[in-house]
Amino acid sequence: MGKASDRSRTNKDPALTMFPMMNLMVILVPFLLTSAAFYHMAIVNTTVLTDNPETGKIQDTQIIPLDLYLYLKAEGLTLESSRPMYEGKSRVDFPMLPPGNTYDFPGLRDILIKVKTENELVTTMFILADPGVTYDNVIKAIDHCRDDGKPVPSPEGPPMPRELFPKVTIMRAQ
């Protein structure tokens, strides 16, 4: 009797008990689904220039070697300074690009690289936007002012682009 039952037991196919594993999955998957980030967020730091001495300050510095102003208008971009920025120029206009009438951000970045080369110490950019300019275009302008967009290998970490004018101050257009 005992031998027969042993034999029948050994004839059964061995089955892996998956229930604990399934239980774990059923708990883990909903938890991860609720906390999953399907797109990652970042922040863009800015300040605003006001009459208030407490808040209307330029980021981290009160002394600016060269004042750079970027105007976003309906007809295009204008980069301006009270002093020569590069090759003796103190103003550069960037008309809208066809097709689609988009801002010439690549052209702006090329000029900003030249300005940065001649003015290594300058890190601040003032941005002024006319009514009708979208928030998205202002963020794009800040992005193009921040760095040259060409990541180079860094021994300390991931490849990073060269910084141009990372400190952005928003000004009200008159």
Place this chain on the structure above:
Amino acid sequence: MRKTISSKRGSRRNRIQDIDLNITSMMDIFTILLVFLLKSYSVTEAVLIAPKDVALPTSTSQIDPKVSIDIQISKTSVVFDGKPVVAVIDGKIDRSYYDENNLIAPLLKVIQDKLKSFEYIAQLRQDNAPQVEDTGEEGEEEDETAEKSILVMAHKELDFKVVEDVLYTAAGAGVGKFRFAVQKLGE
């Protein structure tokens, strides 16, 4: 998982049949899902959740978000700290909301109230804090609290004039630094 059914067909005696449910494919799905979710699981200082009616602009910025009070600007309203403050109609804030300094009066008031409560809490913490020798780390923490920054989550298609007016109103209330929430490009 097992289910027992009785079957009389083809036999005079009731026979008990064991039916095994094949869960291999389900396990495959779960395993793939688990690996994907574990990979996309981010451990950062702050997890921001953009409101449904705010489509954030994309940016190449790699700066991780920090916890701070937020202003959400959608196509229909300006929300401060979770409460709607002023309405946005046809992409504009009604002029009746503005004061003589061209600031949005209701928003100015709620931001000032919030900052006052923060100052009060900071004062209480300072009064109740044990007297210890100052270190560099503590100084950094103090600076961070005193910085008075606001996180701005604005719809990308909005006229920047609306965002600008909100920024200047917050600056009028004493906010010195602004953080625009953006969607990381290419992720």
